[in-house]
Amino acid sequence: xxxxxxxxxxxxxxxxxxxxxxxxxxxxxxxxxxxxxxxxxxxxxxxxxxxxxxxxxxxxxxxxxxxxxxxxxxxxxxxxxxxxxxxxxxxxxxxxxxxxxxxxxxxxxxxxxxxxxxxxxxxxxxxxxxxxxxxxxxxxxxxxxxxxxxxxxxxxxxxxxxxxxxxxxxxxxxxxxxxxxxxxxxxxxxxxxxxxxxxxxxxxxxxxxxxxxxxxxxxxxxxxxxxxxxxxxxxxxxxxxxxxxxxxxxxxxxxxxxxxxxxxxxxxxxxxxxxxxxxxxxxxxxxxxxxxxxxxxxxxxxxxxxxxxxxxxxxxxxxxxxxxxx
Numbered sequence: 334x335x336x337x338x339x340x341x342x343x344x345x346x347x348x349x350x351x352x353x354x355x356x357x358x359x360x361x362x363x364x365x366x367x368x369x370x371x372x373x374x375x376x377x378x379x380x381x382x383x384x385x386x387x388x389x390x391x392x393x394x395x396x397x398x399x400x401x402x403x404x405x406x407x408x409x410x411x412x413x414x415x416x417x418x419x420x421x422x423x424x425x426x427x428x429x430x431x432x433x434x435x436x437x438x439x440x441x442x443x444x445x446x447x448x449x450x451x452x453x454x455x456x457x458x459x460x461x462x463x464x465x466x467x468x469x470x471x472x473x474x475x476x477x478x479x480x481x482x483x484x485x486x487x488x489x490x491x492x493x494x495x496x497x498x499x500x501x502x503x504x505x506x507x508x509x510x511x512x513x514x515x516x517x518x519x520x521x522x523x524x525x526x527x528x529x530x531x532x533x534x535x536x537x538x539x540x541x542x543x544x545x546x547x548x549x550x551x552x553x554x555x556x557x558x559x560x561x562x563x564x565x566x567x568x569x570x571x572x573x574x575x576x577x578x579x580x581x582x583x584x585x586x587x588x589x590x591x592x593x594x595x596x597x598x599x600x601x602x603x604x605x606x607x608x609x610x611x612x613x614x615x616x617x618x619x620x621x622x623x624x625x626x627x628x629x630x631x632x633x634x635x636x637x638x639x640x641x642x643x644x645x646x647x648x649x650x651x652x653x654x655x656x657x658x659x
Contacts (some may be wrong), residue, residue: 334358334359334399334400334544334572334573335338335358335359335361335397335398335399335400335572336353336358336359336360336398336399336401336402336403336550336572337361337362337363337379337394337395337398337400337401337402338350338360338361338362338363338401338402339362339402339403339404339405339428340402340403340405340406340409340472341360341362341363341364341370341374341377341404342362342364342369342370342373343376343404344403344526344528344530344531344532344561345404345472345523345526345561345564345568346362346402346404346564347373348528348561348565349373349402349565349568349569350362350374350376350377351374351376352562352569353567353569353572354376354377354482354623356569359378360374360376360377360378361377361378361379361380361381361394361398362374362377362379362380362381362494363380363382363383363385363390364380364381364382364576365382365383365384365547366382367380367382367653369400377566381393383546385405385424385427385428385431385432386423386427386428386431387431387440387535388431389431389432389434389435390431390432390434390435390436391435392435392439394471394518395435395436395439395465395466397469398465398466398514398594399466399468400467400468400469400470400572400595401432401436401466401468401469401516402469402470402471402568402572403428403432403469403470403471403472403508404472405424405425405428405429405432405472406424406425406428406472406504407420407421407424407425407446408419409421409476409497409622409625410536410622411619411622412618412619412620412622413496413619413620413621413622415538416516418496420466421500422500422503424505424586425500425503425504426500426503426504428508429471429490429504429507429508433469433507433508433510433511433514433616436465436466436469436498436511436514436516437510437511437513437514440464440465440514440515451595454523463516465515466511466516467515467516467517468516468517468518468519468571468572469508469511469516469517469519469592470518470519470521470522470525470568470571470572471504471505471508471511471518471519471520471521473501473504473505473508473510473520473521473522473580473581474497474501474522474523474524475522475523475524475557475582475584475632476493476497476500476501476625476628476630477492477493477497477498477501477502477505477522478490478491478492478493478498478506478630478632479492479493479494479495479497479498479628480493480495480628480629480630481493481555481628481629481630481631481632482629482631483555483629483631484631485631485632485633486582486630486631486633487582487632487633487635487636488522488579488580488581488582488635488636495624495625495628496621497625501522503582505520507586508520515535517575517578518578518579519571519577519578519579520579520581521567521568521571521581521583522580522581522582522583522584522632523559523564523584524556524557524558524559524582524583524584524585524588524630524632525557525558525559526558526559526561526564527554527558527559527560527561527652527653527656528561528656529656529657532561534656537581537598538602541598541599541602541604541606542602542604543604543607546598546599546602546604546605546606547595547606547607547609547610547647548592548595548606548609548610549591549595549609549610549615549626549627550589550591550609550611550612550615550626550627551591551612552590552591552592552595552609553590553591553592553629554590554591554627554628554629554630555588555589555590555591555629555630555631555632556588556589556590556591556594557582557584557585557630557631557632557633558584558585558588558589558594558649558652559583559584559587560585560587560644560645560646560652560656561619562645562646563582563585563644563645563646564583566642566645567583567637567642570640570642576640577636577640580636580637581634581636581637582632582633582634582635582636582637583634583637583649584632584633585634585644585646585647585649585652586633586634586638586644586645587648588630588632588633588649589649593649594649597649597650597653598653600650600658601650601653602657603652612627615627646647
C-alpha cells in the first residue's frame with residue numbers, strides 16, 4: 334500500500350514510517366524542509382515540499398496514495414504566549430483543513446478526467462496514479478475531553494471547553510470533512526506517549542534519575558498513557574482494518590493517577606520521588622499551559638478493545654520496565 338504521512342519526522346511519525354516501510358508499504362511524506370526530511374527518513378519513496386498552513390496540499394502528493402496519516406502539529410509543551418497558541422491551533426486546524434482540501438482537489442481532478450471518457454476504461458484509470466486515498470487516520474489528543482475529574486471517559490464523552498479541547502474539536506472537525514472525499518476517517522485521540530527517545534518520559538528521566546522527581550500538584554489527577562510501540566501498532570491497525578472508524582482513544586487500558594505514575598517510575602529507576610511540584614509553582618512557570626499538566630483525564634480505549642486490538646503493554650509498570658530495560 335502507498336501511504337502519505339504528514340508530520341513524519343516527529344517522534345511518532347518517524348517510528349510509524351519505519352514500521353510501515355518494514356512491513357512492505359511505500360511511504361511518501363510531506364515536509365516544509367525537504368532536505369532535512371530526506372536525511373531523517375532516507376527510505377521514503379518521495380518527499381513532497383509543502384507548507385500546510387499556507388496552501389492546500391498539492392494534488393501530486395496523492396498520486397497513487399491509498400491512505401493518509403496526518404500527524405502534523407506544533408508541540409504544546411512550554412509556556413503559551415499568544416503567538417504560541419496561534420501556532421498550536423493553526424498547525425492542526427488549518428494544516429488539516431489544507432490537507433483535506435488537497436485530497437478533495439485530487440478526487441475532483443481524477444473524477445473530471447474520468448467523466449471525459451465515461452464508459453471507457455482508459456490507460457489513466459488502470460494506472461496506480463489514478464488511485465485516491467481510501468482512508469485518513471488523523472491525530473488528535475485526549476485534551477479533547479478537558480477536565481474530567483474521576484469520570485471514566487470513552488469516545489462518546491462530551492468535549493471540554495478549555496483551549497486544548499477547543500483546538501481538538503476543530504481539528505477533528507476538519508479531518509472529518511475527508512468523508513466527502515470518499516475516505517474512511519479514524520481520529521486518534523492520543524494520551525501521554527511513553528518513549529525513551531522523546532516526549533514527556535525523555536524529559537522526566539534526567540530529573541528522576543537525579544532523585545529530584547515528584548508528583549505534580551496534588552497527584553490525584555488521572556493520566557492516560559500509551560507505550561509508543563502500542564501506539565504505532567494501533568495506527569497500523571487503523572490504516573489496514575476497515576472496522577476502525579471515527580474517534581479512537583489511543584491510550585492503554587490502565588490509566589493511573591499522577592502519584593501512581595511518579596511512584597512507578599521512581600521504583601523502576603530505584604530512585605526516591607519526594608520532591609513534589611506544587612500547582613502554584615507550575616502555574617508560575619508555565620502559565621496557562623499548567624492547566625493541561627494538572628487536568629485529570631481518566632480515558633479508556635473502548636473502541637480499540639471492542640475491535641479486538643491487543644495491547645502489548647497494558648500496565649504502566651510493564652511499559653516502563655520495557656522502555657528502561659538496560
